[in-house]
Amino acid sequence: MLSNRKKIAAVASLSVATAGLAAALGATSGASSAADIPALQRRAAVTISIVPGAIGPGSGTQNAAAAKWAVVGKYGAAKAGKKAVLQRLSGTTWKTVDKTEIGKNGEVVFGVPGTKGVSYRIDGPGAASTAVTTDAWGTPLDFVDNFAGSRLNSAYWEQRGTEYQPESRRTCAKGDPKAVKVGGGIAKLSVIVDKSRKTLCKPPKPNNPKKIFGKFKWRLNANIGAKTSITYGVTAARIKFQPLQGQHASLWMQPAAGDGSRNPVTAGTEIDIIEWFGKDTPGGGLTSFIYAPSYLGDKFALGGNSGFIKNPEQYLTSEKDDWYKRYHVFSVEWNPQGYIFRIDGMETGRINKGVSAVAEYPILSLLSSDYELKKLGDEKNLPQTMSVDWIHTWQDPAHIPTTPVTPTPVP
CATH class of the missing domain: 2.60.40 (Immunoglobulin-like)
Structure with missing residues (x-):
């Protein structure tokens, strides 16, 4: 034990x-x-x-x-x-x-x-x-969604990445509302087969376009961004992940509005609070990253180059627990000195580089990138689903922005 x-x-x-x-x-x-x-x-x-x-x-x-x-x-x-x-x-x-x-x-x-x-x-x-x-803690800028009702609240969320994105290594998948279901107090974010496509997708390898990763059914992904943002504070979500590899689940943040520079202070960063790549992934399957200034910029990983959380099983509650069996709270605390990452309140590590000083909005997604499609095995294993019980952000009261920003989602 x-x-x-x-x-x-x-x-x-x-x-x-x-x-x-x-x-x-x-x-x-x-x-x-x-x-x-x-x-x-x-x-x-x-x-x-x-x-x-x-x-x-x-x-x-x-x-x-x-x-x-x-x-x-x-x-x-x-x-x-x-x-x-x-x-x-x-x-x-x-x-x-x-x-x-x-x-x-x-x-x-x-x-x-x-x-x-x-x-x-x-x-x-x-x-x-x-x-x-x-x-x-506690300001009027805090945001919470318990996913009540029978559909995603469109006043809170926007769909993201609704086009195929070969440049992002998602040749075979795109975001779609069909992949997001709400009921019983849970948002179910899935990867599902795109039944409207009868052909097979053949994603090319980026360093050798003449070679492909394989032949796969086209997919629809869950990819939603909140219509609210904070500037410093805490973002947390209670999540039960999908079991299998072949797609990765994420709680992350992107800048609501940056200046397009290479300075993370003014351009913002991509804050990958938690990513889960499926059971039996070498290294444990859980990662946290910062991309600065944002989206495939300079990469700062938790614990070094790998970004994998060391010995992630130490954050589970029992020998029978696992990330796809029970809910756990994943969070980041973002302050002017850096980022503190946690699982159920226990610190997994810190990153003090690429620190954003602009408003950022939270994102929930389950994405199937080209390079991981073959890891699913039999495509009859679709759909794969991550369940989100709630999400909550707390604006840091010491750094309330003078003009709250409504995000303009990006792919």
Whole structure:
């Protein structure tokens, strides 16, 4: 049994401290009075942050509001194995509500409800942390879709990539509304056979056009972009992926409006929050990337050139869990210093290059690129489907744009 599977957690985020809480550096365990120890009398051994809506593994559907928030403490690695406790402010008293062991990397994580107006701190080795509050996140620019009803909400979403795109290595597939279905609180994004095409597609290899990847049925892909954007903040979606290779599922972002330059600050970037290439993919099948300034520009990969998340099974909840069996929350926190990627609140890595400073909008897609078509095997395995329970964005309150941008989707 993997040690990290017993408790879903979360990791570092924007540092958001709540001022004006008397003696936020209180006692080290149990309930304690905020007046017991003067503030800053002892040096806290832990820093703290809070991440909205980051935790939500499970087999059934849930409302986005039910996702747990993550309270994250960062100690040094020397504190690994020691106990830390989560405390909630009740009146003027800090009360212990949870406790866990500090991880090997010196991090400790707790899941809490997103109820507004609640303050938390972390206590343990050394002095307690400062406080964080659930009020740290939430603006009128936030966006959420729980996929209620029986069809995709056209006020929220636009179809993308509705033409064949050989230049993007999708000679045999295009986006189509037929590949997106909504019902039971779930958006089902699929790759399906295009029954209107009776011939076979023969995608050429890019470095040798005289050779082809094979002969395949034409496909329709799910590819939808939100009609809303944020500039810095958190984007998260609760997803259960398709099982097989031959197509890749993605939660990603693109700039709503850039200046067309080579500067990511003004041109924006493509933020590939998570991509899943199917079970039995070498390297584990999950990747995160940044393309700067955007779309096939300079590529910055999580953990180096491969971009594959190392040991992805450590983020699963049990030995029976898998990315195509149960829902998990995949998210990115984007701030002026870079990008923090997470699965169910647990940090998978960071990229501090190609940092966009322009509004970006989220995209959900299941795309079948030419090079991966043969990996499906028997085409009777179509359709393949990713299920999205909800998607939620939180605009960073510290960086609200003066003019919110409505995106103009690009292929």
